[in-house]
Amino acid sequence: xFGFLKNYTSPFKLAKIGIMGMNVRxxxxxxxxxxxxxxxxxxxxxQTKRIAMKYGVTVPVLIGCIRHQHEVGGFTSLIGDRTEFxxxxxxxxxxxxxxxxxxxxxxxxxxxxxxxITVHDIERHISNxxxxxxxxxxxxxxxxxxxxxxxxxxxDGYSFEGVPDSRVIVFRGFPVMSMMRLSTARSDGKANLHxxxxxxxxxxxxxxxxxxxxxxxxxxxxxxxxxxxxxxxxPHWERVLTLASSCYEMSGLGYIGTDIVLDRDKxxxxxxxxxxxxxxxQIANAAGLLPRLRQIEKLLKDDPRMTVxxxxxxxxxxxxxxxx
Amino acid sequence: xxxxKSYYLxxxxxxxxxxxxxxYRNIAFEVPWFPSEQxxxxxxxxxxxxxxxxxxxxxxxxxxxxxxxxxxxxxxETPSSPGYGVNFTQDKNQGRAIYATREASGPQELFYTVxxxxxxxxRDQEVKIxxxxxxxxxxxxxSAKNALITAARGRSADxxxxxxxxxxxxxxxxxxxxxxxxxxxxxxxxTDLLLRAGIPARVVNVLNxxxxxxxxxxxxxxxxxxxxxxxxxxxxxxSFGHPEDVLLWEYNSTPLIDLTGGSNxxxxxxxxxxxxxxxxxxxxxxxxxxxxxxxxxxxxLEEQAIFRDILLLPVGVLVxxxxxxxxxxxxxxxxxxxxxxxxxxxxxxLVGVVGLLLIVSIxxxxxxxLSRLNLLLVARISSVIIAVIGIIVFxxxxxxxxxxxxxxxxxxxxxIILSWTIERMSILWEEEGARQVxxxxxxxxxxxxxxxxxxxxLLIQHLTFNFLGLQLIIAALVLMLGNYSGYRLTELKRFKxxxxxxxxxxxxGSSGKISSGD
Numbered sequence: 001x002f003g004f005l006k007n008y009t010s011p012f013k014l015a016k017i018g019i020m021g022m023n024v025r026x027x028x029x030x031x032x033x034x035x036x037x038x039x040x041x042x043x044x045x046x047q048t049k050r051i052a053m054k055y056g057v058t059v060p061v062l063i064g065c066i067r068h069q070h071e072v073g074g075f076t077s078l079i080g081d082r083t084e085f086x087x088x089x090x091x092x093x094x095x096x097x098x099x100x101x102x103x104x105x106x107x108x109x110x111x112x113x114x115x116x117i118t119v120h121d122i123e124r125h126i127s128n129x130x131x132x133x134x135x136x137x138x139x140x141x142x143x144x145x146x147x148x149x150x151x152x153x154x155x156d157g158y159s160f161e162g163v164p165d166s167r168v169i170v171f172r173g174f175p176v177m178s179m180m181r182l183s184t185a186r187s188d189g190k191a192n193l194h195x196x197x198x199x200x201x202x203x204x205x206x207x208x209x210x211x212x213x214x215x216x217x218x219x220x221x222x223x224x225x226x227x228x229x230x231x232x233x234x235p236h237w238e239r240v241l242t243l244a245s246s247c248y249e250m251s252g253l254g255y256i257g258t259d260i261v262l263d264r265d266k267x268x269x270x271x272x273x274x275x276x277x278x279x280x281x282q283i284a285n286a287a288g289l290l291p292r293l294r295q296i297e298k299l300l301k302d303d304p305r306m307t308v309x310x311x312x313x314x315x316x317x318x319x320x321x322x323x324x
Numbered sequence: 325x326x327x328x329k330s331y332y333l334x335x336x337x338x339x340x341x342x343x344x345x346x347x348y349r350n351i352a353f354e355v356p357w358f359p360s361e362q363x364x365x366x367x368x369x370x371x372x373x374x375x376x377x378x379x380x381x382x383x384x385x386x387x388x389x390x391x392x393x394x395x396x397x398x399x400x401e402t403p404s405s406p407g408y409g410v411n412f413t414q415d416k417n418q419g420r421a422i423y424a425t426r427e428a429s430g431p432q433e434l435f436y437t438v439x440x441x442x443x444x445x446x447r448d449q450e451v452k453i454x455x456x457x458x459x460x461x462x463x464x465x466x467s468a469k470n471a472l473i474t475a476a477r478g479r480s481a482d483x484x485x486x487x488x489x490x491x492x493x494x495x496x497x498x499x500x501x502x503x504x505x506x507x508x509x510x511x512x513x514x515t516d517l518l519l520r521a522g523i524p525a526r527v528v529n530v531l532n533x534x535x536x537x538x539x540x541x542x543x544x545x546x547x548x549x550x551x552x553x554x555x556x557x558x559x560x561x562x563s564f565g566h567p568e569d570v571l572l573w574e575y576n577s578t579p580l581i582d583l584t585g586g587s588n589x590x591x592x593x594x595x596x597x598x599x600x601x602x603x604x605x606x607x608x609x610x611x612x613x614x615x616x617x618x619x620x621x622x623x624x625l626e627e628q629a630i631f632r633d634i635l636l637l638p639v640g641v642l643v644x645x646x647x648x649x650x651x652x653x654x655x656x657x658x659x660x661x662x663x664x665x666x667x668x669x670x671x672x673x674l675v676g677v678v679g680l681l682l683i684v685s686i687x688x689x690x691x692x693x694l695s696r697l698n699l700l701l702v703a704r705i706s707s708v709i710i711a712v713i714g715i716i717v718f719x720x721x722x723x724x725x726x727x728x729x730x731x732x733x734x735x736x737x738x739x740i741i742l743s744w745t746i747e748r749m750s751i752l753w754e755e756e757g758a759r760q761v762x763x764x765x766x767x768x769x770x771x772x773x774x775x776x777x778x779x780x781x782l783l784i785q786h787l788t789f790n791f792l793g794l795q796l797i798i799a800a801l802v803l804m805l806g807n808y809s810g811y812r813l814t815e816l817k818r819f820k821x822x823x824x825x826x827x828x829x830x831x832x833g834s835s836g837k838i839s840s841g842d
Contacts (some may be wrong), residue, residue, distance in 0.1 A: 009820040012809045017826060019819050023649060028809055069700070101575040131701030133751065195756060216821050279815075283822050 004129045018288030020279060025255075033172065033254025034275050041251055042273040046090045047143055050249075055250040057243060060086075060261075066143040072126050076119060078145060086149075090142040095190050097134030099125050100148065111246065112161040146236040149269065152262040154235055154270055157227040160184045166202065166234055166260045168241065169277055169289065172300060173242045173248035173308070175315040176292040179284040180204040180234065184214070185224050193280040198222060200232055201285030205320025207237030213283050236284065240268045241312045247273060249308070257281075292319055331807070338800035345793025353610055353619070354445055356602045359786035363573050363605040364442040365399065366533050367596050368571075371435055372581065374589035376428040383428040383585035387436060388529075388574035391419045396571055397443040399608045405434040417452050418576035432586065440571065441605050453549050454526045454577060458519045468500040473521050483523055483550040484564075490517055491562040510559040511544040524549040529574040530556070531593055538594040542573055542580065603790070620789060628789075633666065635788040638798045640665050640775040647771050652812030655768040656748050663738045664768070665775035670736035673776060677769070679719065679734035680742075684765070686715050687746035688753070695750065706741040 014021070020029075041047050052059045063085055066307050079085055079269040083104045089097040089226055099122065103110040109117050126143050128134070135141040155164045159182045168178040186196030193199045198219060201210035209232040212219050221228055234240060244258040247270065257277025260268050295318065306314070349355045376383055389412070392398045402422075403410040408423040423434050461469070475498075476489035494501045494510065494517075504513055511527045518525035525548035532543060546557040548564075557564040574580045581589045607621050620631050640662035647653045655661050668676035690711045694704055716739070720732050753761045778784060787794050814817075 007820060008813070008816040009823040013827070014816065014824050017823065019811075019822070020813075021815045022652065023812060024809040027807060071637060096564055125702060206648055216818070218825070252421075253738050285818070286822060286826060 001283065002062075002258065018290035018292075018294075019282055020289040020293075022279065022289070026277065029171070029255045030276060032103075034256070035252070037251050039275055042253065042256070042275045045088060045092075046142055047274055048270075048273055049144075050318050051250055052270055055246065057246060057250055058266060060149055060263075060271065061267055063145040063147060064092075065145070066126055066130065069127060069256045070086055072123050072130070075123060075126060075145075082147075084148040086146045087125065087129070088144045088146065089134040090144055091135035091139065092129075092141075095192055097125075097129050102148065110286040121225055146157075147272075149261050152235065152264050152265045154233075157225045158182050158222055158229070158232060160224040163261050163271075165271055166240055166262075166279055167277070167281060168244035168258050168260060169281060170244050170248055170256050170258055171293050171296050172254045173245055173306070174296050175204060175244050176296065176319060177281050177285055177287070177289055178207075178241075178244075179281045180209075180232065182222060184212075193278070194263070194283075198229070199280055199284035201281070201287075202234060203321040204241070205316040206322045206324060207234035207240065208322055209233065210285055210321050216283060218268075234262065236267055238312065241315065241322070242308055243268045243270060245308045245311050246316075327719055331803070332483060335800045335803050338796045338803070342793040342796030342800065343648065345796065346791040349619075349791050349793065354443075354602070354606055354788045357787075359601075359603075359782050361602040362599040363602045365598050365605060366396075366440045366442065366571075367437065367598065368440065368531065368533075369435060369437045369594050370591050371433060371594070372589060372591045373431065373433055374581075374586040374588050375431050375581055378585075380427040381429070381430040381585055381710075382426050383424070383432070383583070385423045385434065385584075385586065385589065386415075386579075386582040387421045387423065387434070387591070388578060388580050389419045389421050389436060390438065390440070390531075390571055390573050392446055392449060393572055393575075394448045394566065395442065395444065395446055395568065397441040397446045397609050399439040399441050399605070401436065401438040403434070403436050408434060416576050416578055417450055418574060418578045420578075428585070441609055443609070451554065452576065453524045453554075454519075454520055456522060456524060458516055465504065468503055469498050469517060469520060469656075472498070472504075473517055476517075477521070483548070484555075486521060486523070487514075487518070487548060487555075487564060488562070490514060490521075491557070491559075495562065509544070511546050514546050514557065515557060518546070526575075526577045528556070529580055531571045531573050531595070533569040533571055533595060533597070535595070535597040540593045540595070541591070542593070545570070546713055547572075547575065555797055610679050621791075632785065632789050633669070635792075635795065636669070636779045637662065637666070638795055638802075639778050639784055639788060640796050642802060643775040643778050644771055645772065645802050645805050649808055650810075650812060651773055652814030653767045654764050655771050656745055656752070656764040658739070659770070660741055660745055661768045661771035663741050664772040664778060667737045668772065668776040669779060671730075673773065673780075675730045675733055676776075677773070680737065680769070682719060683712060683715050683737065683742055684746055684749070685736065687712055687742065688750055691746050691750040695754075705743055705747055708746055709739060712739050712743050712746070748837035 021283050041051060046065060049059050049062060056237070063082070066072060066075065066078070084102050087099040092098065100112050101109045101117075101122070102112040105116060109119070109122060111117060126273070129141050129143045132139050132141050149163055151159070151163050158164055158180075161183055164180055164182050166180050168175050170176070179201050181191040181193065182198040182200060183191050184196055184198055188195065193213075196215060198212055200212040202208065203210050209229055211309060212229040214223060217277045220230065239258050240262070243260055247256060247258045248254070251273055253273070253275055255275075255277075257274035259271040259274065261271050263269050279289075299314075350357065370387070372385065372387060374385070389401065390396070390398060401412075403421050403423065405423055408422055408425045410423050413420050421436055434675055437814070460466075472490065472493055476486055476493055480486035480489045491514065494505065494513065508516075515525045515527050525546055527544050528547045529542040530545050531540070534540075544559065544562075546559060547554050548557060555564045556567060556570065558567070581591060583589045603621075610619075622626055623631070632710075641659065644655070644659060644662055648655065648658075664676075664680060667680075671679060687708060691704075691708055694707055694711075697704075699707065716734055718736070719734055723730070724732065749761050749765060752764060
């Protein structure tokens with residue numbers, strides 16, 4: 001009769017490991033550390049870009065912005081003869097509404113999977129974004145057109161379509177956990193773990209893969225490309241962490257998820273900030289967030305002023321898994 | 325820290341205030357906790373017969389009638405008497421119905437009907453304690469009476485035992501008692517003796533309430549006072565106390581019937597008992613009370629019906645809050661399930677679920693077509709709204725043609741909400757695949773059904789409508805859930821593989837690694 005219970009674990013075991021649940025995240029971390037009035041800074045990617053540039057944080061180059069329906073027709077002149085670009089809703093969430101154009105073929109545009117789409121399709125997509133189809137609560141939205149990121153060659157074979165991005169959770173300026181999200185055929189090129197992307201837990205000290213999961217179960221090779229995930233190591237790791245950590249000063253938000261991509265030419269770039277980062281990162285790392293957050297809270301009680309470099313050094317020392 | 329304190333303070337206050345309001349309703353207005361509770365109402369009809377003395381002459385008859393008293397509340401009274409004018413007065417605390425006519429001849433029949441609620445909460449209203457007064461008798465009688473009192477006194481300690489002893493002596497073969505009872509009724513004699521002994525007492529006329537009895541007459545009992553309280557002594561068996569089914573009819577030493585212009589008046593009584601829902605009985609009882617009555621019963625019926633629905637909403641909301649925060653179910657739209665559940669209340673569950681699934685699935689098909697037309701969002705949603713209305717009209721007409729009137733009920737669905745649901749689900753379908761649509765759609769439907777089950781419970785409907793204090797308690801619960809930082813049930817499942825893995829491999833945090841290739 002209680003057979004179904006074997007699918008559930010005990011809350012005490014979870015608490016012992018220090019796994020963060022949705023309620024404790026909302027109640028104890030997001031609500032007290034993320035002031036509501038700062039949300040627009042991260043919910044609107046245009047604003048994020050603006051403050052990022054102000055604080056000298058590298059972000060993808062903005063080609064243009066479409067704010068009104070009557071500007072939709074000007075889309076072709078806006079992109080000029082660019083063959084690759086990325087269209088995003090300014091207030092989209094969870095990767096919704098992102099359209100990547102990777103090439104052109106005659107009058108058609110090509111998606112990364114070589115699927116042809118027409119100008120008409122793109123304009124419809126832009127109209128949908130403007131009308132608020134992808135924004136929270138259906139609010140009217142803006143469209144960002146950005147230069148496409150050329151991801152670093154070290155990730156060749158680690159991603160199916162899509163850009164592999166590193167998610168670093170930053171608590172009060174300290175990187176506390178990180179993972180890399182690799183899109184797969186199952187996830188349709190998207191980097192969301194619940195859609196089937198592979199989450200690779202990263203050692204905070206070295207940027208090396210700790211372990212990898214897809215749909216909650218450990219995997220050892222990329223399901224589409226067969227690449228050995230244990231060999232994955234994010235280059236420029238120190239710069240990635242520094243970039244993530246400096247997002248704290250930039251946004252003023254105490255508990256954020258920073259999504260960082262590595263461009264072949266420009267190095268680590270901030271893709272977006274998330275004021276409500278998900279919990280799956282704990283599964284990717286096989287570690288709970290709570291002990292680390294408590295450690296930071298305890299630390300900051302005594303010594304409140306630390307520079308970005310000091311914070312990164314602290315996190316690498318205490319939350320790393322590997323020495324080298 | 326201050327805000328934490330005030331948070332708990334507010335929750336406590338809401339909880340206490342809510343509980344207090346509910347208790348007040350329960351105690352002061354006797355609103356029962358359960359809807360099935362029934363109350364006993366006695367309907368007593370008195371028939372008075374007499375003959376008019378002369379042809380076509382005025383007749384006036386004053387008839388003692390009962391008032392609310394310990395154990396009983398008078399709900400309504402109706403005199404019926406062709407050709408007579410009737411009004412009610414109060415004479416020496418005794419309620420009286422005055423029947424009068426200008427012309428009466430021959431035998432007359434008057435009626436008086438009263439509905440009485442058996443009401444343990446009812447208290448006596450202004451009982452006048454009779455003064456110690458007794459008539460002077462001849463010496464022999466006086467000494468006989470005094471002898472009885474002295475005898476009884478000798479064997480008694482207080483009023484109660486004195487009454488018992490007096491009754492014992494009177495009903496025994498005592499010489500004096502026999503002499504006195506020769507031309508006096510026992511009740512009158514006992515009253516006289518009690519008065520002489522300094523105990524206030526009077527003869528009262530009572531009605532023994534027995535279901536379906538006809539042509540009963542009033543019986544006399546002795547009402548004697550011990551301090552402020554009184555007791556009724558039955559002169560037939562000597563028992564005294566506050567008998568349950570005894571209604572005081574005439575209890576102020578006044579005549580039962582006072583007739584001028586007629587003679588041979590006599591009253592007979594018939595009675596019947598019925599059980600009615602407590603609410604019906606009590607709304608009559610409190611129809612004109614002076615208590616602070618913040619009750620929805622005072623509103624017109626139509627508004628009552630509206631509030632019946634509105635007050636159920638917080639229950640549905642509580643269910644949603646619980647399922648989302650503690651269980652962790654995903655729904656499409658936070659409170660959409662509550663609105664669907666409200667519609668289920670009107671359609672009933674099966675018709676509601678079938679209707680909803682039909683509308684949403686047909687709507688999804690139409691929406692998929694619309695998505696090809698490259699419309700702006702607002703226009704597209706509006707088209708979906710019109711399509712949903714079309715579907716509802718179509719389904720209603722079709723089912724009606726087949727003679728299924730249940731089909732008519734799907735008009736209760738909130739069309740705008742449904743259209744948004746369809747829109748959101750179709751986007752979900754395009755973005756995240758059919759699986760998420762079924763997860764979230766199924767979650768919403770499950771939450772809606774659970775909210776419906778909670779809201780359709782008769783007990784909950786009774787409590788929400790009759791105890792407004794419950795709303796405060798629900799508010800307190802919602803606030804409490806707002807601070808719940810424990811794990812969700814779904815998270816226990818989500819993290820189960822991780823926990824198993826970690827506990828299988830030992831230390832948490834440092835295991836489950838990919839073995840490095842080098």
